[in-house]
Amino acid sequence: MSSAETLYCYHCGQHHPREEMRQIETKGGKKWRCIKSIDATKITSAQRDAFGKTVSAENRADNQTRIKARTNADRLVAGR
Numbered sequence: 001m002s003s004a005e006t007l008y009c010y011h012c013g014q015h016h017p018r019e020e021m022r023q024i025e026t027k028g029g030k031k032w033r034c035i036k037s038i039d040a041t042k043i044t045s046a047q048r049d050a051f052g053k054t055v056s057a058e059n060r061a062d063n064q065t066r067i068k069a070r071t072n073a074d075r076l077v078a079g080r
């Protein structure tokens with residue numbers, strides 16, 4: 001058995017050493033993908049999640065400000 005065994009990485013479209021590869025389940029069946037590309041995707045999706053949470057929190061704060069502003073406007077109208 002050769003120590004220089006490589007496997008085809010469907011993500012990069014090239015061969016990597018077997019010890020850098022992980023077999024993963026995809027819609028098309030089991031495929032080999034390198035750890036580097038898996039880690040890169042994990043980081044990217046974690047950053048995307050963090051970004052999404054920040055945006056939705058800002059949207060919530062924005063909505064609350066708008067609701068408060070409308071309530072104040074209603075009070076002004078009612079006071080007349």
Ligand SMILES: [Zn+2]
Binds near residue numbers: 009011013033034037
């Ligand atoms: Zn790869």
